[in-house]
Amino acid sequence: MLRIGLISDTHGLLRPQAVDFLAGSDFIVHAGDVGNSLILESLAALAPLTVVRGNTDHGAWAERLPYSDCLGAGGLHLYAIHDLSDLPIDALEAQVDVVVHGHSHQPRVETRGDVLYVNPGSAGPRRFRLPIAAGELLIENGRVSARIVDLETGLTL
Numbered sequence: 001m002l003r004i005g006l007i008s009d010t011h012g013l014l015r016p017q018a019v020d021f022l023a024g025s026d027f028i029v030h031a032g033d034v035g036n037s038l039i040l041e042s043l044a045a046l047a048p049l050t051v052v053r054g055n056t057d058h059g060a061w062a063e064r065l066p067y068s069d070c071l072g073a074g075g076l077h078l079y080a081i082h083d084l085s086d087l088p089i090d091a092l093e094a095q096v097d098v099v100v101h102g103h104s105h106q107p108r109v110e111t112r113g114d115v116l117y118v119n120p121g122s123a124g125p126r127r128f129r130l131p132i133a134a135g136e137l138l139i140e141n142g143r144v145s146a147r148i149v150d151l152e153t154g155l156t157l
Helices: 016-022 037-044
Strands: 002-007 027-030 049-051 068-073 076-081 098-100 108-112 115-119 133-140 143-150
Touching: 002 016, 016 133, 027 037, 027 068, 037 049, 049 068, 108 143, 115 143
Parallel strands: 002 027, 027 049, 076 098, 098 115
Antiparallel strands: 002 133, 068 076, 108 115, 133 143
């Protein structure tokens, strides 16, 4: 089984609970609004890292980040972008299996057609009353499942 850790909207805060949750991932995807390069270094020390630039990522360290990225994992095609409203492709037509996104800070797992859309929520500073969360994709035999976890309680959302 392949485990892909999902994190987004850290906004400069990498919580120990997020590091613990992501430890053991085969890959990590950060869906933007990272906050600083130290977070990227910490995540890259855990597993190979794919990261996209969020709307608040600025400065020299952020300029090298793509606004979107594609990756293959476990025979599936994943697409990462920060703000889903900026998605430049038709995911179904492009044969994307999973779209990972952030921006809204609202954790969500949703299937549209044959495409799984996952927003792991925000693992950074709390916004409104939204949970502090991260997620994971589990891929086995060409099938994918997604789970989002409240990092404060450990409960699946």
